[in-house]
Every structure is written in structure tokens, then in C-alpha cells.
Amino acid sequence: MEGTNFQRYLARKKAMSAYTWNEVKKHKMLYLFLFPFLLIFATFTLAPVGISLGLSFTYFNVLEPPRWIGFTNYLNLFLSDDIFIIALRNTIILATITGPVGFMAAFLFAWFINELPRFIRAFVTLVFYAPTIAGSAYLVWLLIFSGDSMGHLNAYLMRAGIINSPILWLTNPDYMMYVIIIVVLWMSLGAGFLAFIAGLSTIDEALYEAGLVDGVRNRWQELWFITLPNMQGMLLFGAVMAITSSFAVGEVTQNLAGFPSTDYEVHTIVNHLVDYGAMRFEMGYASAIATILFISMIYAKRIVSSFIGKIGR
Amino acid sequence: MIGAAKKDKTSASGRRIVKVSRAVRKPNRSLGGDIFIWGILIIFGIFFIFPLVFNINQAFKPLNEIFIFPPNLFVINPTTDNISDLFIIMSRSWVTFTRYIFNTVFITFVGTAGHLFVASLGAFAVSKYDFPGSKFFFGIIITALMFNQYVTAIPNFLILTQLGWIDTYWAVIIPAFGMPLGFFLMKQFMDTIPVSLVEAAKIDGASEWLIYWRIVLPLVKPALLTVMVFAVQALWNNPQSLVIHTEQLKTLPLAISQIIGSPHAPQVARAGVNAAGLMVLMMVPIIIFVTAQSNILKTMASSGIKE
Structure with a gap:
């Protein structure tokens, strides 16, 4: 039973990901619609938060490259x-x-x-x-x-x-x-x-x-x-x-x-x-x-x- | 609480009163409560509007009234000297006055137009279709409503430097395209458009672009106007002194705030001009808000966050 369950799980997972991929392909136009906003939003809002988190573990004075200080x-x-x-x-x-x-x-x-x-x-x-x-x-x-x-x-x-x-x-x-x-x-x-x-x-x-x-x-x-x-x-x-x-x-x-x-x-x-x-x-x-x-x-x-x-x- | 106590008494004494007065008054509304509400609104209304009224009066005061002691709240002999002085000072600057106006209009217009297009296109996709990642992305937008400019200022500056946009118009314009508040409001408003409209167009074979351009966009005009007002305000109220240094590229608000100078080294000689400058700075967003008020309220009615 264990094996069959696991196999069934795998099959379902595969079907799911195939379905998701199909959905993605079907809606590729919409990703294109979202892309310009996503690009600018990611560059000027999301990325800065990540960069800020990263820089917080460094010594960085703009002139020298950042140095990791934990x-x-x-x-x-x-x-x-x-x-x-x-x-x-x-x-x-x-x-x-x-x-x-x-x-x-x-x-x-x-x-x-x-x-x-x-x-x-x-x-x-x-x-x-x-x-x-x-x-x-x-x-x-x-x-x-x-x-x-x-x-x-x-x-x-x-x-x-x-x-x-x-x-x-x-x-x-x-x-x-x-x-x-x-x-x-x-x-x-x-x-x-x-x-x-x-x-x-x-x-x-x-x-x-x-x-x-x-x-x-x-x-x-x-x-x-x-x-x-x-x-x-x-x-x-x-x-x-x-x-x-x-x-x-x-x-x-x-x-x-x-x-x-x-x-x-x-x-x-x-x-x-x-x-x-x-x-x-x-x-x-x-x-x-x-x-x-x-x-x-x-x-x-x-x-x-x-x-x-x-x-x- | 006064209202609550009063209402309980009348409703205990008899229902007839409520029935008779229903034609004139809304049900469940006591006179005491009304007086309480009017009182609160008048007291706080004065508190909210007083500094602005005071500033407008200050801008129209002649020199001898500005420095009179004890100070007067209202102007006695109004004059427009301060305002004309402000424009004389500006026109003496080595950058012509019209250049500041051009910069302001250019940055505001391009920044707002780009933001409207980019945000409405993305909001349309997220609002009207269900595709992998759409819900997740909108969740991020809601969280991003809280990212204020201080949290992102340092990395933003580094990114703009890398792109080579520091000291160009683009340093102000392009980041304005991606403001999360505009996207959020637009998406929430588009959610109120019945799905059946979109479905019907789909059956008729319309492409996504056609549905966006011909059906959804004309229906979300109030949201477009609202987002426009917020974008104009954001661009107007944040003099981008960090990313623009060249005098020829500065905007009118930035130029005026330079004339006003540091609030802690107030130039006594320019007290009237300062008041005039502040008045110009605050009147523009207020006028824009007044003209768009009814559309803004229509849009904000759909702004609720569902969890």
C-alpha cells in the first residue's frame, strides 16, 4: 500500500506540475502584461529590501567594496x-x-x-x-x-x-x-x-x-x-x-x-x-x-x- | 456616549416618538448624538484647517503686519507683494523660471502616464484572470504597501548609480512607474467589474489586449483618476534632492523649497516670501484633490484588503 500511495502521490504531483505548466503557457500573454510593472517594482522596491538585508551584515562606506562582518x-x-x-x-x-x-x-x-x-x-x-x-x-x-x-x-x-x-x-x-x-x-x-x-x-x-x-x-x-x-x-x-x-x-x-x-x-x-x-x-x-x-x-x-x-x- | 444614554431613555419611554419622527430623521439617531457629532467635528475641523488658513493669511500680509506684536491671525491690508517677490526671486535665478515649470510638468506627466499604463495593465491581468503566481504576487504587493522610502533609500541610490541614472529625469520617473499603492487600488477597483463582461468578450473571441483596452480600461476611469492624483501628489511632495543635483533639472517644488531655505535658519527678511512659497506648494495638491474628489471616493470604496 505504501508504495502505491507514494507512486500515486508522484503521479499526482507530475500531473499537477504539467497542469501548472500548461496554465502558464496558456496565459503567457498575461505574464507579458504583468512584466513591465513586475520588472520596475522588483528593481526599485523588492530588490532594495533584499540588498538592504544583505548590506546589514557588512561594513560598507561606498568607496571600498562591502566587507562581511556578520x-x-x-x-x-x-x-x-x-x-x-x-x-x-x-x-x-x-x-x-x-x-x-x-x-x-x-x-x-x-x-x-x-x-x-x-x-x-x-x-x-x-x-x-x-x-x-x-x-x-x-x-x-x-x-x-x-x-x-x-x-x-x-x-x-x-x-x-x-x-x-x-x-x-x-x-x-x-x-x-x-x-x-x-x-x-x-x-x-x-x-x-x-x-x-x-x-x-x-x-x-x-x-x-x-x-x-x-x-x-x-x-x-x-x-x-x-x-x-x-x-x-x-x-x-x-x-x-x-x-x-x-x-x-x-x-x-x-x-x-x-x-x-x-x-x-x-x-x-x-x-x-x-x-x-x-x-x-x-x-x-x-x-x-x-x-x-x-x-x-x-x-x-x-x-x-x-x-x-x-x-x- | 452622551448620545447612547439619551437614546436609551427615549426608546424606553415609547416607540411612538420614533415612528412619528421617522419621516424627518433617520432611525436610531438621537438629537443629543447629532449635537455631539457636530461639536466634535467643528472643534477638530478648526484644529485641522487653522494652520493652513493661518499660512494663507501670512502670505498676504504686508511686511509691517508680519512683524507686528502682538501677532495678528488675520490679514488686515492684504497685498500680493509676497507672491510677486517669490516670482521675482525665482526669475533672478540663473535657471529660467520656465525651465522649472517644464521640468515639473515633464516629470509629473511622464511619471504619472507611465505608472497608469504599467500598473493598470498588470492589475488587469491579476484581477481578471487566475494564473499560476497571480495570488502570490498580489500578496507581495499588499506587504509592499508598507515599504517606505527610508527602508529602500540606500539600495535605491546604489541601483540608480549602477544604471547611471543619477542626475537625470529617469531617476525620478522610472521608479514612480512601480509604486505598489497605484497597482493595489487599480486591482481592487477592477475586481468590482462583473466577470460576466470579460467572459462574454472571451466567448466572442476578443484577445486579452482588446478586453483590457476596450472593455476594462473605460470602466475604471475613476480608479485611473485616483491613481493619477496620488501619483501627482507623490511626485510633487517629494523633492528628489538626493537624485537630482543639476539646477537645470530641478522641479518647481524643489526650487521653491530652496528659496524657503532651511527651516532652522529662517531668513527673517524673507518671512513673507516663505509663507507665499509654502502656500504655492500646498495649493497645487489641494486643488488637484478637490477637482478629483468624487472619483477618488468611488475608487477608495473598493480598497479593502481581504485576508
């Missing part, structure tokens, strides 16, 4: 680079606050907007989404949070008598992290917000009517039992977008709080990466930082998708 970069990062540990801590703080808060805010705002009368929805959507697409417009926060008494926030607070002397919002370690979190939340509702707005408007009205018959009492129950379970796909898309943007905070801290920021108080992994990659040209070390950033994003996505799977159960 896990030394990673050991140095975790055991002797104090600033990396600070950067890691800051990135985790920023990601765990701005990621989930930004994600939930994007959903709540989208849901609230969906409750508004139709004529005003497009306008309110624009109001909330404008900072996301406005690019470098966040630099205007520099004027608002300017540290001298002429800074706008300081001027208003002093005139109102709340503070006596100006606060150095962007250079005093006590306040910097809060300011950065506010600005990041302001500008990162992101593509997820649009997906939520669009997704909410496509849910079948009949579901809500059925819910009314089944005893759904108010809009909050409606949200939990009908809306959220029907939007899991959108929620996951929004989560992916939120993870991407919350782990990539770097440009904002660099431009608002300076580089390096006071006591490295808002120094993120991305700042550290730019430091070693674009200024010190220690590409191997920078690649190790990039790899750690990448791995933490993949894990964050795993955790988030398991959460989203539980909604409405």
Missing part, C-alpha cells in the same frame, strides 16, 4: 549605540500613540462625516484631509510653536496670563515630544481616511433596516454590530497605511525640532538612519537600522490584523 552591526546597535536605543524608544512611543490614535481618529471622523447631511460632506472631508496632502505646509507650525515671546502660541498664552515667560516648545525636552505628536497627528489621517469615507457610503442600507428590526437601539450599537464588521477590509487597509506613516516619522522631527534634537529627545529611527546613511556614509550600519525598521513594521501589521479580525465578534 552580526557586528546589530550587536553594536543594541549593545553600544545609546542613541539608537533612544531612537528606538522614541519611534515606539510615536508609533504606538500616533498609529492607533491616528487610525481611530481617521475612522471616527470619517464615520461622523458620514452622519452629516450630504451637501456638506465633501467640504468637511476636504477640511480634515487637507493637511495630509499639503506636503511641507506643516512648516507653518514653526511659527506657531516658535520659542521666543513673539511666537504665536507663546504670545497668546502670555497675553491671556496663563504663562509668564515664553516656553521653548521645540527645544525644551519637556514639551518636544508632545508638539511632535500633535503635528504628526495633524498631518497623517492619510489614505485610510478616504478609504473609510468611501467604505461607509457603500454599506447596504438594508443591513441597517434589518438591524433596526433585530433591536439595534442607537447609532453606537449600529457602529459595532453592523458598520465595523462590514468594513474589515477597509480597516485593514487603513491600518497598513497608519503603520507605514507612523513608523516613518523623521522629516517632521528633523525640520521642527532640529537635527539632532535637544538630548535626542525626539530622535527617531528614521533620523538615525539618515544620520548614518546620508551623512556618515556607514551604509552597512544604516542598512541594519533599515532592516530593524522594516521588521518592526511587519510585526506591527501582524498584531493589527489579528485585532481587526476580532471586531464585531
Whole structure:
């Protein structure tokens, strides 16, 4: 019996691969369709991740060819680079606050907007989404949070008598992290917000009517039992977008709080990466930082998708 | 939560109220909840729009209003001096202003057009046909949505150097062809086109190319427009200072951000010009978004990730 089973297995395997090959041949036109995108995507998105992983095990300063040094970069990062540990801590703080808060805010705002009368929805959507697409417009926060008494926030607070002397919002370690979190939340509702707005408007009205018959009492129950379970796909898309943007905070801290920021108080992994990659040209070390950033994003996505799977159960 | 408490009270007191008011109000909607929602949206709406409004006001302030103390939020005597100053500074640069415009239009147009064609062709194959490797490839695309530019920056630079594309238009244009977000949105939107349309065309003997070009592409216009907007925004908002050094090849956003200068060495004398520059930089993507908004929302309705 054993032998026949094995032979049968082999025969099936052979038939399967012949079938697959036939399928491939039958669809060769489609591979041709996919080829241009695949080629560019592989060259500029997939290959770089692989190369980065490879370089992270080397010493590479661009001028000399890379030299294999095993896990030394990673050991140095975790055991002797104090600033990396600070950067890691800051990135985790920023990601765990701005990621989930930004994600939930994007959903709540989208849901609230969906409750508004139709004529005003497009306008309110624009109001909330404008900072996301406005690019470098966040630099205007520099004027608002300017540290001298002429800074706008300081001027208003002093005139109102709340503070006596100006606060150095962007250079005093006590306040910097809060300011950065506010600005990041302001500008990162992101593509997820649009997906939520669009997704909410496509849910079948009949579901809500059925819910009314089944005893759904108010809009909050409606949200939990009908809306959220029907939007899991959108929620996951929004989560992916939120993870991407919350782990990539770097440009904002660099431009608002300076580089390096006071006591490295808002120094993120991305700042550290730019430091070693674009200024010190220690590409191997920078690649190790990039790899750690990448791995933490993949894990964050795993955790988030398991959460989203539980909604409405 | 206010809304929840209030609603429970009315529904306990009697169903008649709900029935009578149904003609005017949607069911399960309490007045308290509505007020709560309006309140939240107004408070946060001000928070979101305030810095942009502030910046626009700043751009129209004459010099004496910019440095007045205590500072004013709104402009009193609006002037267009800052904007004309911005263009005067740009025209004094040894690269003519029109060259920056040409670079921007060329890079954005070619990059977006190529991305639309390449991504829609690939998305069509993955969405409408089932062939070995198609599901696996799309799984990779979903993961790749998370690869941000920082993770790939160093190897990308090395690859572009190897290809000899550094300091050419192609260093910006070609990588833009392969953005995973555009492919993802396009594929998800194509999934909503009924398979029967494609099947019918197949029976009539249409080739894959004909189905793509004549049937699917005209039906996914909202997705094309959406992906176009995202691609334009990506190209506009990321001044590619790393891969383009020659002044003649730089784009308008990059040129303006050079005039604005380093945010940490603010040129006091140019405070008004800086505000005008920021306003130009933010108005272009916002205007594009507004014109395409309804199509974008149509496309995003299909963006859900199924697992």
C-alpha cells in the first residue's frame, strides 16, 4: 500500500506540475502584461529590501567594496549605540500613540462625516484631509510653536496670563515630544481616511433596516454590530497605511525640532538612519537600522490584523 | 456616549416618538448624538484647517503686519507683494523660471502616464484572470504597501548609480512607474467589474489586449483618476534632492523649497516670501484633490484588503 500511495502521490504531483505548466503557457500573454510593472517594482522596491538585508551584515562606506562582518552591526546597535536605543524608544512611543490614535481618529471622523447631511460632506472631508496632502505646509507650525515671546502660541498664552515667560516648545525636552505628536497627528489621517469615507457610503442600507428590526437601539450599537464588521477590509487597509506613516516619522522631527534634537529627545529611527546613511556614509550600519525598521513594521501589521479580525465578534 | 444614554431613555419611554419622527430623521439617531457629532467635528475641523488658513493669511500680509506684536491671525491690508517677490526671486535665478515649470510638468506627466499604463495593465491581468503566481504576487504587493522610502533609500541610490541614472529625469520617473499603492487600488477597483463582461468578450473571441483596452480600461476611469492624483501628489511632495543635483533639472517644488531655505535658519527678511512659497506648494495638491474628489471616493470604496 505504501508504495502505491507514494507512486500515486508522484503521479499526482507530475500531473499537477504539467497542469501548472500548461496554465502558464496558456496565459503567457498575461505574464507579458504583468512584466513591465513586475520588472520596475522588483528593481526599485523588492530588490532594495533584499540588498538592504544583505548590506546589514557588512561594513560598507561606498568607496571600498562591502566587507562581511556578520552580526557586528546589530550587536553594536543594541549593545553600544545609546542613541539608537533612544531612537528606538522614541519611534515606539510615536508609533504606538500616533498609529492607533491616528487610525481611530481617521475612522471616527470619517464615520461622523458620514452622519452629516450630504451637501456638506465633501467640504468637511476636504477640511480634515487637507493637511495630509499639503506636503511641507506643516512648516507653518514653526511659527506657531516658535520659542521666543513673539511666537504665536507663546504670545497668546502670555497675553491671556496663563504663562509668564515664553516656553521653548521645540527645544525644551519637556514639551518636544508632545508638539511632535500633535503635528504628526495633524498631518497623517492619510489614505485610510478616504478609504473609510468611501467604505461607509457603500454599506447596504438594508443591513441597517434589518438591524433596526433585530433591536439595534442607537447609532453606537449600529457602529459595532453592523458598520465595523462590514468594513474589515477597509480597516485593514487603513491600518497598513497608519503603520507605514507612523513608523516613518523623521522629516517632521528633523525640520521642527532640529537635527539632532535637544538630548535626542525626539530622535527617531528614521533620523538615525539618515544620520548614518546620508551623512556618515556607514551604509552597512544604516542598512541594519533599515532592516530593524522594516521588521518592526511587519510585526506591527501582524498584531493589527489579528485585532481587526476580532471586531464585531 | 452622551448620545447612547439619551437614546436609551427615549426608546424606553415609547416607540411612538420614533415612528412619528421617522419621516424627518433617520432611525436610531438621537438629537443629543447629532449635537455631539457636530461639536466634535467643528472643534477638530478648526484644529485641522487653522494652520493652513493661518499660512494663507501670512502670505498676504504686508511686511509691517508680519512683524507686528502682538501677532495678528488675520490679514488686515492684504497685498500680493509676497507672491510677486517669490516670482521675482525665482526669475533672478540663473535657471529660467520656465525651465522649472517644464521640468515639473515633464516629470509629473511622464511619471504619472507611465505608472497608469504599467500598473493598470498588470492589475488587469491579476484581477481578471487566475494564473499560476497571480495570488502570490498580489500578496507581495499588499506587504509592499508598507515599504517606505527610508527602508529602500540606500539600495535605491546604489541601483540608480549602477544604471547611471543619477542626475537625470529617469531617476525620478522610472521608479514612480512601480509604486505598489497605484497597482493595489487599480486591482481592487477592477475586481468590482462583473466577470460576466470579460467572459462574454472571451466567448466572442476578443484577445486579452482588446478586453483590457476596450472593455476594462473605460470602466475604471475613476480608479485611473485616483491613481493619477496620488501619483501627482507623490511626485510633487517629494523633492528628489538626493537624485537630482543639476539646477537645470530641478522641479518647481524643489526650487521653491530652496528659496524657503532651511527651516532652522529662517531668513527673517524673507518671512513673507516663505509663507507665499509654502502656500504655492500646498495649493497645487489641494486643488488637484478637490477637482478629483468624487472619483477618488468611488475608487477608495473598493480598497479593502481581504485576508
